Amino acid sequence: MTAIIGYLGVLVAAIGSAGLSVVGFQVMRGSKPATAARLRLPMLGVIGGSLVAMGALEYGLLRDDFSIEYIANNSASTTPFVFKIASGWAALEGSILLWGLVLAIFVYSVYRQVARRDDEDRLGAGALFVLGLVTLAFFAMMLTVSNPFRVCVDPGAVGCFGASNLPWSGSLAALEGRGPNPLLQNHILMAVHPPMLYLGYVGMAVPFAFAMSALMIGSSGSDWLERTRVWTLIAWSFLTLGIVLGGLWSYEVLGWGGYWAWDPVENASFLPWLTATAFLHSAVVQKRRGMLQAWNFVLVIATFALTILGTFLTRSGVIVSVHSFTQSAIGPVLLWFLIAVLVLSFGLFATRIHVVSSAPRLDSLVSREGAFLFNNLLLTVFALVVLVGTLYPMFVEAFSGDQVGVGRPFFDRMAIPLSYGLLLAMGIGPITPYRAARKSVVWQRVKTPLRLALAVTAVAVVASYRNRFLLLGILLAAFVMFVIIRNLYRSAAVVAEKRSMSLPSAVLHVMRGDPGYWGGQISHFGVAMLALGIAVSANLSVETEVFLQPGETATVAGYDVTYVGQFTREEPNRTVIGAEVEVGRGDRVVSVEEPSINRYALNGQSVATPAVDESLAGDLYLSLRSIGPDGARLGVWWFPFIWLVWVGGFVAGLAVLWSRFAGQRSGEKPVAVDRSSVGA
């Protein structure tokens, strides 16, 4: 019954999507007048159908309904509550369903915007036409190749061996489910990271739809840009948080002592982030200076295409082996969808290029827009590095059968100089005037921050740190931070004097006066923290492996690591075999950690779970490699200041909140601060 209701939900959502597309198309063409009423019914179908479908899957998961194949193979009666919920998107079909639901929510907010306007909103209607098609594609996949409501016809004692695509065929329940992949039920972050990432991924469909609509209508100008900027910001924010949470998950769960490995799954999420970040910056140039119109279309199309590519890479099995994706039903479908998106959108773009191309209006490279162009160049090249590095090995293997290895050393070597360049642009760009900046003005604004950053770096040199990557990272990150702080301080000092305010309230006043700009600056500050965290933790980390007998102590990075003994703990879904480890510093015990190996009985897999002693100075990271009666083998890492990576990442992602909500309260008159006068 649950399966039938869920499947009907998917069906209703698919029909609603098609209806939304048709009505959207008619309104866009101007052949039928737009009435909110005509859009309402199909919209209701999309949002209602997808909610019912997701609800049905979650209901089935909580009820341990093992007559549904997805549930029998991805959950178990002993799975803890939170992970039962998270199982709803932990595997292929569920994750596509979540994709559809998130998309439906975005489409709904676009619909709300269109419905609220009194005028004939052809641009918005065209966007709904495109979004309807995208939504239809995903719900059609759920009806066919990626059906989360397949019912079990060949149940086993554990899990389901054969299923039928039609939920009304007679189903038989498996006795017990297989349970989620151990890696996915080992940490609470798994419940949060994928939805975040999806909100980011899927949100990029909205700017894409508006861009397509603008091209179809043939409207030049930046009205589509204005209307999608907020959604792009929100989607970007979720994507950023999703990526950071993914890194944190990798660090807390996988136990290899890192958070980013440049593996294809990570790269897949990073690619649209790079192009979306480039777009957020180049959109400002179009808004302020009317430049880069065509380029913005390219970035928006590329970002959306990369989210589809990412879904294809992570969901088709192509990563495990390039030859396995044709065996998965959804792989070829996603690939065709990607090709269709690329051909149709770039085809449309090519036929409308005369409408969107803007005259070159760059007065000087030394200007705000010059810095934005530099930023876009670096981000695009960065995306190119990641794209080619990720796809090329797959191409070679698919077409010649040969293997080529492209991994961390290559990506690091390319990413590090690009990141330094981006930090430099981040430091200088935001305080450089538009059009043609006098070099003396720029120098006035950067000289003090530069001096301070040099001083901090000189201290590191004197303290005998000579690692080039570390020193450059400190120099550039500190430079960015000091530029932002100085800029804020100077602006606030002017306001404080003009309005005889205290400095702190003047700071708030300035930041609320231009929330878009300052939201961006907060985000930059977060990125600088993140960069500093990466530079310090990567270059000053200590790594070692120790074998300790009970009672024995090893010293790592000034910490005494004592192996107390082995423990075993039975939990409903797993057996935890762990080492009790005392972490001491000097004479006192700092903490007791329990790195463990967790054995999941239902699928017979074991997963090592690291334990981390966190402090402001850094993390002592313990990973259990093996354990027996004679002792325990532990991987021990010391990561100084690694919290900067997480905090910086969250600040960067959450800064969007400032842009959105920190604006002046009504009634209070914003004071115009001429930023060019601040440099004096």
Add this chain to the structure above:
Amino acid sequence: MGPDRRAVLGRAATVVLAVIVVAGLFMGDARPEDRVATLGASIKCPVCQGEAIIDSPSPTAQAMMEVLEEKVAAGETNRQIFDYYRQRFGDGIVLDPPLEGKTLVVWLTPILGLIVGGLMISTRRRRPEQSSAEVS
């Protein structure tokens, strides 16, 4: 202290600090390069999924790390060590693509992108006589 003297002192401080930092950058790391770690991060663990042998706790990777340590201790060059693993496991074993043959594409595409993009930006400039006054 007059504003002139302060400016001179400030400039002098900048120069001194810059000299220290640049010296620090060029003196190089006091710690000798850990070749085992660098190479270990460049060789793929053949039984894992996209992990380097230094990151993987699997017995295969551990055994490969031991071989690597011996080779580094015996003074073999990076090239010799990479060739050793390539012969046994194929080209895909080395995660650091060489600047030659099939992996040339991976290196040249971004560089080409950088050049093309740089050219596009520099040719988008308006002619100098048209340029207008600075605004902020």
